[in-house]
Amino acid sequence: MKSLLKSLSGPLLLLLALIAAKLCAFNVAENETAILTQFGKPTGQTITNAGLHFKLPFIQDVNRLDVRMQEWDGQAVEMPTRDKLYITVNSFGRWRISEPMAFFTRTRDTRSALSRMDDIVGSEIRNAVAENDLIEIVRTDRTRKAELDTFDTGSATNNQTGIVANQLPPIRRGRTFVEKQIIDKAAAKLKDLGIQLVDVRIMRINYDPSVSTKINDRMISEREQIATRYRSEGDGEAAKILGNRDRDLAELNSVAYKMVQQIKGEADAKATEIYAQAYNKSPEALAFYTFLQTLETYKKIATNDTTMVLSTGDELFQYFKKPPGK
Numbered sequence: 001m002k003s004l005l006k007s008l009s010g011p012l013l014l015l016l017a018l019i020a021a022k023l024c025a026f027n028v029a030e031n032e033t034a035i036l037t038q039f040g041k042p043t044g045q046t047i048t049n050a051g052l053h054f055k056l057p058f059i060q061d062v063n064r065l066d067v068r069m070q071e072w073d074g075q076a077v078e079m080p081t082r083d084k085l086y087i088t089v090n091s092f093g094r095w096r097i098s099e100p101m102a103f104f105t106r107t108r109d110t111r112s113a114l115s116r117m118d119d120i121v122g123s124e125i126r127n128a129v130a131e132n133d134l135i136e137i138v139r140t141d142r143t144r145k146a147e148l149d150t151f152d153t154g155s156a157t158n159n160q161t162g163i164v165a166n167q168l169p170p171i172r173r174g175r176t177f178v179e180k181q182i183i184d185k186a187a188a189k190l191k192d193l194g195i196q197l198v199d200v201r202i203m204r205i206n207y208d209p210s211v212s213t214k215i216n217d218r219m220i221s222e223r224e225q226i227a228t229r230y231r232s233e234g235d236g237e238a239a240k241i242l243g244n245r246d247r248d249l250a251e252l253n254s255v256a257y258k259m260v261q262q263i264k265g266e267a268d269a270k271a272t273e274i275y276a277q278a279y280n281k282s283p284e285a286l287a288f289y290t291f292l293q294t295l296e297t298y299k300k301i302a303t304n305d306t307t308m309v310l311s312t313g314d315e316l317f318q319y320f321k322k323p324p325g326k
Helices: 002-024 100-107 110-130 134-138 147-151 175-193 209-279 283-301
Strands: 025-028 032-038 051-054 060-066 070-073 077-080 086-097 195-207
Touching: 002 025, 025 032, 032 100, 060 100, 070 110, 077 110, 086 110, 086 134, 086 209, 100 110, 100 175, 110 175, 110 195, 134 175, 134 195, 175 195, 195 209, 209 283
Parallel strands: none
Antiparallel strands: 025 051, 032 060, 070 086, 077 086, 086 195
């Protein structure tokens, strides 16, 4: 019997040692911080070194805290801007535990910490949105220029229509500045909870249906004003081009008519000179020329509907009395 007990004592002691080690020893990972609590209250220093550590069994408990960067996803909340436009803002952030003991005593766990962040960060986001106009939340920063700004100057008045194209209001801060304000104010409040707020970003902005209608109507109105101004300027430019065309055409016609008349006059003078040279060579030629010209005159004044009263003494109708040479 003694030999049996002696043979079992070795394994039994080893088993008891393993159980004691299991109850007393614990391991801390690289990404963790551990806090020992005794009857629910923290005891000792925060354990930040990774590796094997020991505690009192049954009396002390190990509370592990993840010290890595963690996510905070804010709920989509409807809120008004300073210019009384309702928008739905969806935001997110990044945070980490900076003071484990303060974090544990005030929040206990991550779920409670996220709930407190919803209250604190969400409140600062609502305050920041309420203190700024919609365009400050939408535009990234004041140095960035939208395509619409370069598309139309918006400051020139059209002389023909009297329309002034609307211009986007100037950006005083921009969303980047607003987000920095949110971080600064919320971080100061979260520091007491042992939380370091690393970053907060506005992920999405949705317009309220009434706001969307107003924005669409404003965009349509602005585009119509710009289109009207451009059409007016185009009509004025077209009228100017047509006026220049008519003036140039009239000038060309005038010059051409002058050249035609000049050429015709020179041609008539040359023809007259040729006729004169041809028919002045002899009295017979002159008489023949007079006869031909008289016939041409008859052809012009005498038609089928012409009624003439002839006088025998009229020189024009001398050939009706007798043919030439008789």
